[in-house]
Amino acid sequence: MTAAALSAGPLAEADLDVVELTRRVCDLESVSGDEAALADAIEAAVRSWGLDVMRDGDAVVARTVLDRPERVVLAGHLDTVPLADPPNLPVRREEHPQDGDVLVGRGTCDMKGGVAVQLVLARELGQAVAAGRGPSRDVTFVFYDNEEVEAARNGLGRLARNHPDLLRGDFAILLEPSSAVVEGGCNGTLRVEVVTSGRAAHSARAWRGHNAIHDAAEVLDRLRDHVPREVEVEGLVFREGLNAVKVEGGIAGNVIPDRCVVTVNYRFAPSADVAAAEAYVREVFAGLEVHLTDAAAGALPGLDRPAAADFVARTGTEPLPKYGWTDVARFSELGVPAVNYGPGDNATAHADDERCRVEELHRCLAVLSEWLLADGPARGGDR
Amino acid sequence: MTAAALSAGPLAEADLDVVELTRRVCDLESVSGDEAALADAIEAAVRSWGLDVMRDGDAVVARTVLDRPERVVLAGHLDTVPLADPPNLPVRREEHPQDGDVLVGRGTCDMKGGVAVQLVLARELGQAVAAGRGPSRDVTFVFYDNEEVEAARNGLGRLARNHPDLLRGDFAILLEPSSAVVEGGCNGTLRVEVVTSGRAAHSARAWRGHNAIHDAAEVLDRLRDHVPREVEVEGLVFREGLNAVKVEGGIAGNVIPDRCVVTVNYRFAPSADVAAAEAYVREVFAGLEVHLTDAAAGALPGLDRPAAADFVARTGTEPLPKYGWTDVARFSELGVPAVNYGPGDNATAHADDERCRVEELHRCLAVLSEWLLADGPARGGDR
Numbered sequence: 063m064t065a066a067a068l069s070a071g072p073l074a075e076a077d078l079d080v081v082e083l084t085r086r087v088c089d090l091e092s093v094s095g096d097e098a099a100l101a102d103a104i105e106a107a108v109r110s111w112g113l114d115v116m117r118d119g120d121a122v123v124a125r126t127v128l129d130r131p132e133r134v135v136l137a138g139h140l141d142t143v144p145l146a147d148p149p150n151l152p153v154r155r156e157e158h159p160q161d162g163d164v165l166v167g168r169g170t171c172d173m174k175g176g177v178a179v180q181l182v183l184a185r186e187l188g189q190a191v192a193a194g195r196g197p198s199r200d201v202t203f204v205f206y207d208n209e210e211v212e213a214a215r216n217g218l219g220r221l222a223r224n225h226p227d228l229l230r231g232d233f234a235i236l237l238e239p240s241s242a243v244v245e246g247g248c249n250g251t252l253r254v255e256v257v258t259s260g261r262a263a264h265s266a267r268a269w270r271g272h273n274a275i276h277d278a279a280e281v282l283d284r285l286r287d288h289v290p291r292e293v294e295v296e297g298l299v300f301r302e303g304l305n306a307v308k309v310e311g312g313i314a315g316n317v318i319p320d321r322c323v324v325t326v327n328y329r330f331a332p333s334a335d336v337a338a339a340e341a342y343v344r345e346v347f348a349g350l351e352v353h354l355t356d357a358a359a360g361a362l363p364g365l366d367r368p369a370a371a372d373f374v375a376r377t378g379t380e381p382l383p384k385y386g387w388t389d390v391a392r393f394s395e396l397g398v399p400a401v402n403y404g405p406g407d408n409a410t411a412h413a414d415d416e417r418c419r420v421e422e423l424h425r426c427l428a429v430l431s432e433w434l435l436a437d438g439p440a441r442g443g444d445r
Numbered sequence: 446m447t448a449a450a451l452s453a454g455p456l457a458e459a460d461l462d463v464v465e466l467t468r469r470v471c472d473l474e475s476v477s478g479d480e481a482a483l484a485d486a487i488e489a490a491v492r493s494w495g496l497d498v499m500r501d502g503d504a505v506v507a508r509t510v511l512d513r514p515e516r517v518v519l520a521g522h523l524d525t526v527p528l529a530d531p532p533n534l535p536v537r538r539e540e541h542p543q544d545g546d547v548l549v550g551r552g553t554c555d556m557k558g559g560v561a562v563q564l565v566l567a568r569e570l571g572q573a574v575a576a577g578r579g580p581s582r583d584v585t586f587v588f589y590d591n592e593e594v595e596a597a598r599n600g601l602g603r604l605a606r607n608h609p610d611l612l613r614g615d616f617a618i619l620l621e622p623s624s625a626v627v628e629g630g631c632n633g634t635l636r637v638e639v640v641t642s643g644r645a646a647h648s649a650r651a652w653r654g655h656n657a658i659h660d661a662a663e664v665l666d667r668l669r670d671h672v673p674r675e676v677e678v679e680g681l682v683f684r685e686g687l688n689a690v691k692v693e694g695g696i697a698g699n700v701i702p703d704r705c706v707v708t709v710n711y712r713f714a715p716s717a718d719v720a721a722a723e724a725y726v727r728e729v730f731a732g733l734e735v736h737l738t739d740a741a742a743g744a745l746p747g748l749d750r751p752a753a754a755d756f757v758a759r760t761g762t763e764p765l766p767k768y769g770w771t772d773v774a775r776f777s778e779l780g781v782p783a784v785n786y787g788p789g790d791n792a793t794a795h796a797d798d799e800r801c802r803v804e805e806l807h808r809c810l811a812v813l814s815e816w817l818l819a820d821g822p823a824r825g826g827d828r
Contacts, residue, residue, distance in 0.1 A: 249649060253698055265710045266632060266769035268673070268686035275689035275707070279665030286659040290651070303651035306658035307702060308695030315636055315690050315710060324658070327648045327698060386649035 070110035071103040073181060076189075080423045081155070081165065083178035088153045088169045094141040094215070097207040101140060104205050107181065111188030113203070116228060120207035121217040123228045124184055126191060126200050132369055133200040134434065135234040135398065136183065137218065137389070138176045139209030142169040143412050155420070161407075163420040170418040171406035176237025177205060179405065179427045183434060190435055197434050199369075202231060209389065213358075218389050226396060233369035234393040235430075239406030242422045242429075244374050245384035246298050246363030246401050248391055249329045252336060253307070254343055256281045257351040262313060262320040271318035275311045278322040282306065284346060285326065293331035296363045298383035300331035304346065325355070329385065332360030332394075361391040364399025376433045377403070453493035454486040456564060459572075463806045464538070464548065466561035471536045471552040477524040477598070480590040484523060487588050490564065494571030496586070499611060503590035504600040506611045507567055509574060509583050515752060516583040517817065518617040518781065519566065520601065520772070521559045522592030525552040526795050538803070544790075546803040553801040554789035559620025560588060562788065562810045566817060573818055580817050582752075585614060592772065596741075601772050609779060616752035617776040618813075622789030625805045625812075627757050628767035629681050629746030629784050631774055632712045635719060636690070637726055639664045640734040645696060645703040654701035658694045661705040665689065667729060668709065676714035679746045681766035683714035687729065708738070712768065715743030715777075744774040747782025759816045760786065 072086055092100040101120040108124035109115050116123045120140065145168050153167035165175070184203050190196060206217030213219065222229055258278045263271025290302045304326065311322030326347075330339040336357045344352055364370055365381060374381050384390070384402050393400035405422035455469055475483040484503040491507035492498050499506045503523065528551050536550035548558070567586050573579060589600030596602065605612055641661045646654025673685045687709065694705030709730075713722040719740040727735055747753055748764060757764055767773070767785050776783035788805035 251649070251699075264769060265686060265688050265690055266634070266712050268688050268712070269684065273668075273688055275692050276665060276669040278692070279662060279669045282659060282662030282665055285656075286662045301652065303648060305648050305651050305656055305701055306694070307648055307698050307700060309658050309661070309692050309705060310695070312689070312691030312693075312708065315708065316634075317690060318688055319690060322692060325695065325698065329649050329651070386647060 071106035073103045074107035074110045076185065080178050080182050080427050081420055083181050084165055084170060084175050084418070084423060085153045087174040087177050087181070088167055091145065092140050092142060093144050094208050094211045097140045101205065101207065104181070108184050108203070111185050112192055113184060113188055116225065118221055118224055119217060121221055122205045123221070123225070124203045126187055126197070128191070128196050128200050130198060130200040133202060133231040134369060135202045135204060135229060135231040135393070136180050136237060137204035137206065137234060138173055138180055138237040138404070139206050139217070140177065141207055141210050142172065142174070143210050158417060161417065161419050164417040165420060166415065166417045168416055171239045171408070171416050172411035173238055173404060173406065175406050175418040175423050176239070176404035179237060179423065179430065180205065182427055183430055186431060186435060199434065201434055202228065204229065216389070218392050222392055222396060229393065229396055229398065231398050233367060233373065234390070234398045234400035235373070236388060236390050236400060236402050237404035238388055238402045239404050239408045239411055240402045241407050242403070242405055242426050243379045244377055244381040244401050244403050246365050246381045247295065247332045247361045248384040248386060248388050249300055249302070249331060250334065250336065250339055250358060250360035251387045252328050252330070252339055252343070252357035253355045254326050254328070255353045255355055256324045256326055256347050257353065258322045259351070260318065260320045263318045265316045265318055268318050271320070273318050274322040275319050278309070278311065278324055281324045281347065281350060288346060291331070293333055295331055295333045296365055298363055298381065300383045301385060302331055303329040304343070330360065332362050335359055358387055358391060360387065361394035361400060363401065365401070367399045370399050370401065373433060377429050454489035456486045457490035457493045459568065463561050463565050463810050464803055466564050467548055467553060467558050467801070467806060468536045470557040470560050471550055474528070475523050475525060476527050477591050477594045480523045484588065484590065487564070491567050491586065494568050495575055496567060496571055499608065501604055501607055502600060504604055505588045506604070506608070507586045509570055509580070511574070511579050511583050513581060513583040516585060516614040517752060518585045518587060518612060518614040518776070519563050519620060520587035520589065520617060521556055521563055521620040521787070522589050522600070523560065524590055524593050525555065525557070526593050541800060544800065544802050547800040548803065549798060549800040551799055554622045554791070554799045555794035556621055556787060556789065558789050558801040558806050559622070559787035562620060562806065562813065563588065565810055566813055569814060569818060582817065584817055585611065587612065599772070601775050605775055605779060612776065612779055612781065614781050616750060616756065617773070617781045617783035618756070619771060619773050619783060619785050620787035621771055621785045622787050622791045622794055623785045624790050625786070625788055625809050626762045627760055627764040627784050627786050629748050629764045630678065630715045630744045631767040631769060631771050632683055632685070632714060633717065633719065633722055633741060633743035634770045635711050635713070635722055635726070635740035636738045637709050637711070638736045638738055639707045639709055639730050640736065641705045642734070643701065643703045646701045648699045648701055651701050654703070656701050657705040658702050661692070661694065661707055664707045664730065664733060671729060674714070676716055678714055678716045679748055681746055681764065683766045684768060685714055686712040687726070713743065715745050718742055741770055741774060743770065744777035744783060746784065748784070750782045753782050753784065756816060760812050
């Protein structure tokens with residue numbers, strides 16, 4: 063290891079492959095709110111590779127600035143949910159009965175595998191620019207903090223407020239685990255409280271009161287009988303969902319309850335805005351007391367944009383709809399079409415046996431590297 | 446005030462009427478667990494009147510021991526629910542728009558009015574015995590602590606465990622507020638948890654889980670559609686009740702809940718024992734997961750016993766069923782038929798404007814005094 067590489071930190075060495083980089087990124091523990099050490103290491107590495115770097119809190123933005131006609135943004139979050147007890151670090155490489163050759167440990171899937179892919183790409187781009195073989199598109203790498211916690215702390219949201227210019231681009235890829243398949247757009251989400259009201263009384267003389275929990279039967283009946291819609295948007299079929307996520311009522315073991323609150327989460331296709339989604343929920347619960355508590359619009363897939371279509375063709379896979387709300391919606395709000403595309407099966411995220419297939423690390427990297435570093439048009443692309 | 450009366454405390458003076466005694470008992474604050482000062486004052490007073498006295502914790506038992514063929518037990522609790530803030534002491538006497546001449550303040554209704562009636566009777570009995578005009582029945586007065594809190598702390602329950610002999614009698618009257626009408630027996634009460642189980646999943650992909658709250662629709666449907674029974678027992682019609690008193694489910698705002706628990710309170714007529722009542726509830730929720738959490742049998746009115754029939758006739762009122770579970774059930778368990786009969790409208794108990802009609806204080810005292818101190822048979826009685 064050279065002195066220069068040493069001063070550039072543990073992620074900067076030129077011979078680290080994506081598997082070893084995933085290990086190292088994972089082994090720099092970074093539970094939400096505690097991403098500073100990892101952000102420092104990433105900042106040092108991308109600076110050493112000659113990229114234009116900006117730091118905001120524990121978010122790092124690294125860019126090529128080549129005045130290319132098109133800019134692509136690659137983004138990933140640095141934080142993980144807390145480690146299981148006992149800690150499952152360091153990351154292990156092992157043979158999994160179903161998944162074969164995998165890295166196992168907190169963050170391997172969600173989403174330090176994706177961060178490692180970003181880092182290799184940043185290094186390769188830095189080397190290409192230094193060698194005068196600059197890419198055909200400018201690229202922005204965004205590494206951000208606090209994705210796994212409440213929205214107000216989200217580092218990508220903070221960047222969008224403080225430096226919206228740094229997130230601009232023609233197309234964005236969020237390297238969230240998607241099993242190396244393009245997942246387009248995302249469903250919106252909103253929550254309402256459906257409230258029933260009664261009159262308290264001693265339960266020994268129930269006829270003097272009115273039982274609000276019994277009235278909630280009507281709320282649960284409608285939820286149970288509701289058939290979620292499937293909505294086609296830009297060729298992708300988004301499955302919706304309308305679900306009670308909480309129910310709460312009751313004063314004491316001998317009192318007729320005067321209030322019951324059912325909290326309902328509606329996941330709605332990105333073709334509807336929040337107002338339309340709220341209207342739909344109010345229609346389902348017509349005649350009942352409904353309060354909107356929070357809402358976030360979904361994101362349209364935007365797969366008809368040239369850069370997006372080109373990229374999808376490059377992956378050689380059929381895009382799927384993304385059901386969960388993700389930070390692609392923040393790009394969508396900035397007018398940047400965005401998709402999820404990254405290594406790892408989301409089903410193992412946050413799990414005790416969180417893992418990522420090594421093959422997916424290599425494949426994601428290869429697809430992105432070929433797309434970003436090749437000069438010619440994509441195979442099958444029609445730009 | 447004589448020196449002897451002073452040493453016997455604030456409740457012992459021979460010229461205190463039932464209204465003034467109610468005031469004084471109320472003004473000795475005694476929220477559950479803090480009854481010692483009031484118990485001390487009562488113990489000193491009943492000792493000064495020459496009764497046989499036993500103290501157990503903050504319960505006081507005072508008796509005549511005249512070897513009469515029949516013994517009557519009069520019982521009342523000393524504690525109140527906490528005072529409102531600011532404290533509504535001292536008690537006020539005022540003209541109420543509906544109720545006329547009333548005492549207003551914490552404890553006036555539940556049940557220091559009844560305790561004051563007990564005290565005047567104890568004093569009169571002591572005087573009668575001293576004067577060689579002993580009553581035709583022996584009388585036991587029970588003043589006990591912690592009725593307003595969890596059953597395990599109940600002073601009458603503790604006496605029943607430590608000194609069951611002291612509670613024996615042919616008939617017991619609990620001076621709980623009953624608007625000066627005999628309320629016979631009491632309903633039993635049990636609680637069950639009706640549990641629905643599902644499978645947790647992210648609410649963005651609800652189809653991978655199973656919503657336990659939606660399944661609880663079936664539980665609430667059955668409760669809503671249930672028609673409570675009315676059961677005639679010894680000529681009294683007991684209204685039953687089957688009510689959700691709590692519902693709880695939900696993990697997080699984005700998770701399909703895997704468990705929902707509806708707590709149901711069943712108030713059942715005293716003709717059924719706990720096993721029969723539990724079987725009835727299990728029938729209502731057939732096919733669902735049901736757990737019994739607590740149960741207490743009711744109490745049969747026992748109005749056909751001679752002492753009971755005699756007393757009821759003496760009151761000149763038609764007895765009513767008691768719906769709420771009360772400590773009469775503890776006497777019932779000891780084989781002592783018991784009724785509720787005391788001053789105060791139970792509807793104002795625990796309320797900020799808790800109050801007791803002065804006329805009811807005088808009437809309850811007159812009825813009991815005439816019954817216990819007269820030598821001849823009761824009017825209309827058939828002993």
